[in-house]
Amino acid sequence: MSEEERKDIGDLGEFGLINHLTNDIKLTQPSSMVGIGDDAAIIKNGDLMTVVSTDMMVEGIHFSLVYSPLKHLGYKAIVTNLSDIYAMNAVPHQVTVSLAISNRFSIAALEELYEGIKRACELYKVDLIGGDTTSSNKGLIISVTAIGSAKQEDLVFRSGAKPGDIMCVSGDLGAAYLGLQILERERQLYESHPGVQPDLDQQKYLIGRQLKPEARGDVIKNFQKFNLKPTAMIDISDGLSSEVFHICHSSGVGAFVEEGKVPIHPEAEQMALKFQLDPITCALSGGEDYELLFTVDESELEKIRFMPDVFIIGDIVDKKDGITLHTTGGNIHPLKAQGWEHLKGK
Numbered sequence: 001m002s003e004e005e006r007k008d009i010g011d012l013g014e015f016g017l018i019n020h021l022t023n024d025i026k027l028t029q030p031s032s033m034v035g036i037g038d039d040a041a042i043i044k045n046g047d048l049m050t051v052v053s054t055d056m057m058v059e060g061i062h063f064s065l066v067y068s069p070l071k072h073l074g075y076k077a078i079v080t081n082l083s084d085i086y087a088m089n090a091v092p093h094q095v096t097v098s099l100a101i102s103n104r105f106s107i108a109a110l111e112e113l114y115e116g117i118k119r120a121c122e123l124y125k126v127d128l129i130g131g132d133t134t135s136s137n138k139g140l141i142i143s144v145t146a147i148g149s150a151k152q153e154d155l156v157f158r159s160g161a162k163p164g165d166i167m168c169v170s171g172d173l174g175a176a177y178l179g180l181q182i183l184e185r186e187r188q189l190y191e192s193h194p195g196v197q198p199d200l201d202q203q204k205y206l207i208g209r210q211l212k213p214e215a216r217g218d219v220i221k222n223f224q225k226f227n228l229k230p231t232a233m234i235d236i237s238d239g240l241s242s243e244v245f246h247i248c249h250s251s252g253v254g255a256f257v258e259e260g261k262v263p264i265h266p267e268a269e270q271m272a273l274k275f276q277l278d279p280i281t282c283a284l285s286g287g288e289d290y291e292l293l294f295t296v297d298e299s300e301l302e303k304i305r306f307m308p309d310v311f312i313i314g315d316i317v318d319k320k321d322g323i324t325l326h327t328t329g330g331n332i333h334p335l336k337a338q339g340w341e342h343l344k345g346k
């Protein structure tokens with residue numbers, strides 16, 4: 001290819017790149033029910049559907065060992081994958097863990113990583129059934145694959161939202177991003193003044209949301225208990241706006257998000273102001289909260305009123321009405337799909 005034809009990865013962005021590389025892939029196996037494009041892939045397995053998702057965490061990109069204890073890191077690597085299985089309204093049963101490690105890690109350090117991995121497997125009732133271990137020149141890379149199952153009729157995709165549906169989230173947003181800001185600030189202080197011990201006790205909630213997130217399997221259980229099937233669902237890994245866009249594009253609809261209804265923890269609100277950030281921007285673009293964003297038919301309003309941890313944040317509208325944010329000041333703006341990458345540079 002000539003220099004002129006060369007396109008940089010950065011021009012396409014993550015989703016553009018995935019699309020560019022995979023848009024000609026055709027599923028040929030009768031058992032491949034859903035391939036690329038949702039939180040997890042679906043394989044028909046007799047009467048049940050097998051649900052598979054994989055994610056990779058790279059040192060220096062997704063975490064820094066300066067402030068991520070290895071135990072938490074192991075825990076987070078499992079939990080973030082389980083979150084994708086729950087996002088299909090499925091239940092995870094197994095995980096595989098693959099590592100690339102450099103020789104700067106001691107056995108004790110890797111034991112700590114596995115302590116976190118085992119703890120998550122125990123709490124979420126999944127079995128670690130395999131993986132791969134290889135060496136890396138420098139950083140640590142952790143790749144986890146999660147496998148779950150669901151009845152076909154229970155599966156929920158990104159593509160099922162329709163105008164009139166109510167849009168909900170399962171918990172407060174923006175805290176994980178603010179936790180990261182605190183940790184980054186401490187890292188910079190530590191690098192310029194080694195020996196100064198940070199006092200992070202005051203910010204336990206925000207830091208906990210960043211370092212040790214939980215996947216909302218309890219919400220999936222509640223759907224069963226209340227006999228409620230969302231019309232569409234996605235987990236919030238990149239930030240609320242970006243996930244609203246994914247649901248809208250997959251479903252061919254628009255959305256109306258009410259700023260005042262987006263749940264933000266009081267500690268997140270205060271910390272945002274300390275960092276001179278707008279709390280709603282952190283909630284919309286922050287990411288890594290691993291809450292669920294889902295839509296339900298309007299006839300289910302009574303049910304969701306009684307379900308714990310359901311926050312109604314807006315409605316699904318016609319595609320022609322676009323994807324908008326109704327601000328507390330009474331204005332209506334187009335919602336911007338900024339993932340956390342956008343904020344990182346600030």
Ligand code: ADP
Pocket residue numbers: 018022035036037038039040041054055084237
């Ligand atoms: P999530 O944030 O829910 O983990 P991603 O944004 O990572 O999802 O991926 C979106 C979709 O693209 C998923 O269906 C995923 O399996 C698929 N995908 C991501 N990277 C690749 C790749 N390199 N090759 C094939 N499919 C990919």
Ligand code: MG
Pocket residue numbers: 038039083084087234235237
């Ligand atoms: Mg996901």
